[in-house]
Amino acid sequence: MAKQLPILFLSVLFFTVSVNAQDLVKGKKIYETRCLACHQADGGGVPNMNAPLDGSSNVVGNNIARLVKIIKGGYSEKIALDGYYYNNVMTANPDLKEEDIANVLSYVRTSWSNKASKVTVAQVQAAQRKK
Amino acid sequence: MKNLKPIFLFVVVILALNLNAQSNAGLKLPEGFKATLFADTIGSARHIAVTKSGVVFAKLMYPNKAGKSIIRLEDANKDGIADKINGWANYGGTGIFVKGKDLYATSDNDVYLYQLNDNDEVVNPSSPKTIVKGLIAKNQHASKSITLDGDNNVYVNIGAYSNACQEKDRTAGSKGMMPCPILDSAGGIWKFSGTKENQVYGDGKRYATGLRNVVGLDWNTQSNSLFVMQHGRDQLNSFYPTLYNDAQNAELPAETMYELHEGDNAGWPYVYFDPYQKKKILAPEYGGDGKKEGGENALNPTVFFPAHMAPNGLLFYTGDQFPAKYKNGAFIAFHGSWNRAPLPQEGYFVAFVPFKNGKPNGEWEIFANGFSGLADGEKVTNVRKVKSRPCGLAQGPDGSLYVSDDARGSIFKISYAK
Numbered sequence: 001m002a003k004q005l006p007i008l009f010l011s012v013l014f015f016t017v018s019v020n021a022q023d024l025v026k027g028k029k030i031y032e033t034r035c036l037a038c039h040q041a042d043g044g045g046v047p048n049m050n051a052p053l054d055g056s057s058n059v060v061g062n063n064i065a066r067l068v069k070i071i072k073g074g075y076s077e078k079i080a081l082d083g084y085y086y087n088n089v090m091t092a093n094p095d096l097k098e099e100d101i102a103n104v105l106s107y108v109r110t111s112w113s114n115k116a117s118k119v120t121v122a123q124v125q126a127a128q129r130k131k
Numbered sequence: 132m133k134n135l136k137p138i139f140l141f142v143v144v145i146l147a148l149n150l151n152a153q154s155n156a157g158l159k160l161p162e163g164f165k166a167t168l169f170a171d172t173i174g175s176a177r178h179i180a181v182t183k184s185g186v187v188f189a190k191l192m193y194p195n196k197a198g199k200s201i202i203r204l205e206d207a208n209k210d211g212i213a214d215k216i217n218g219w220a221n222y223g224g225t226g227i228f229v230k231g232k233d234l235y236a237t238s239d240n241d242v243y244l245y246q247l248n249d250n251d252e253v254v255n256p257s258s259p260k261t262i263v264k265g266l267i268a269k270n271q272h273a274s275k276s277i278t279l280d281g282d283n284n285v286y287v288n289i290g291a292y293s294n295a296c297q298e299k300d301r302t303a304g305s306k307g308m309m310p311c312p313i314l315d316s317a318g319g320i321w322k323f324s325g326t327k328e329n330q331v332y333g334d335g336k337r338y339a340t341g342l343r344n345v346v347g348l349d350w351n352t353q354s355n356s357l358f359v360m361q362h363g364r365d366q367l368n369s370f371y372p373t374l375y376n377d378a379q380n381a382e383l384p385a386e387t388m389y390e391l392h393e394g395d396n397a398g399w400p401y402v403y404f405d406p407y408q409k410k411k412i413l414a415p416e417y418g419g420d421g422k423k424e425g426g427e428n429a430l431n432p433t434v435f436f437p438a439h440m441a442p443n444g445l446l447f448y449t450g451d452q453f454p455a456k457y458k459n460g461a462f463i464a465f466h467g468s469w470n471r472a473p474l475p476q477e478g479y480f481v482a483f484v485p486f487k488n489g490k491p492n493g494e495w496e497i498f499a500n501g502f503s504g505l506a507d508g509e510k511v512t513n514v515r516k517v518k519s520r521p522c523g524l525a526q527g528p529d530g531s532l533y534v535s536d537d538a539r540g541s542i543f544k545i546s547y548a549k
Contacts (some may be wrong), residue, residue, distance in 0.1 A: 042513045044515030072262070089270050
């Protein structure tokens, strides 16, 4: 048993890593089909038009509920985001499942220069309960 | 002191290199043309206008750091660089137009009229006349651009607050509304008196409809008619991936120029113009499949250009400074695309179309390039990193061409040296 422990530990570790990797791969796929058109491949957005996700204080911030709401319901509040305004209207994604939302948010929070925590399905669920 | 010498030399070399790199303000121009950086970092400069004495006015999309949104620029020592710069007003917007001593400027809702004195200084910075008020400005295509005809009528673009008039804007699977209710109050050009105060929708008329969003427009004095540049629709691939792949979306639909007369309809949202089939194609939101034609009564474009390049400025050149081929032709400032992603972006240049007697007379070509700040031949893939984005155009009294840029906030002055 003692001998098998490291192997068990390793496989658990491997499993965890691969699950996480999977999240980001799926998240990237969703990003490419649903977000890239506006927020661009570099996450830099389009000045005055589509907000940047790379370097955005909200995107890497702690208000996950707000991010979930934006992805699900779309966004066009025209309030200053890090000091700038954007003229386009963000598409709603009412059909995205909780897992998809967790994946795409995890992707945008850890890509480019963003180094925030990933978002779990439990966090997405909690956010939706909050409304 | 002695060991300062190398540093001094180094600084001189760097300065020289810098100046060299900045020849023609970094622009690439046809033989014989030169450019100066007339102004830099003045704020998000949208449209510009020049008075008969050569004073330049720029309208900013947002008030600049000093809180001003109309900027006056004067080049007193005539070296091609503005040396007296000040401003007023605190509302963002795009439109500006000067006629004699009348200076028109727009917010996203209203058209204002300011008075200039003999020195082309504004007389009433805080009390302009309100010419038109209460125009629709929702979250999209809200900016109002303007031009005047020879009879003091002002033409205002009222952009559609939508991409394709879907029941739910920019949402996959959402159908196009029939008829599109947006067209009652937007998605067209409205005509008002340029002298009457406090006009609202009912005082003007819808001059032309079926135009998704126009930013560049100009009155052509040869044909005595209005010309506009439409921004074509976005995201065919996002919403109809089975009909359009990324490469097709990057090239569809064309950006289009129209000559407009009263009552004209350019077909948005029901059709778009396909530059390959050279036809008006039914929009997929209205049952189109990429091939079915539509818009029998809609205009065909006067000229069409590659997709998504965002034509933000249009100017018919009436000056005598440039070579003969440019006389009465159209300059178009392309702001540059974003909806070609994941393919490389296009635009970010000023194009030229020769005209004769108010009709296009030859192919369009790139006139001024290099605004993006990238190396020759390098394509824009990171829109955020682009240095300058051409937006407004204006002609100086000496026939020079001014180009504004709302990214870095510069104004370029382009002249021809015989």
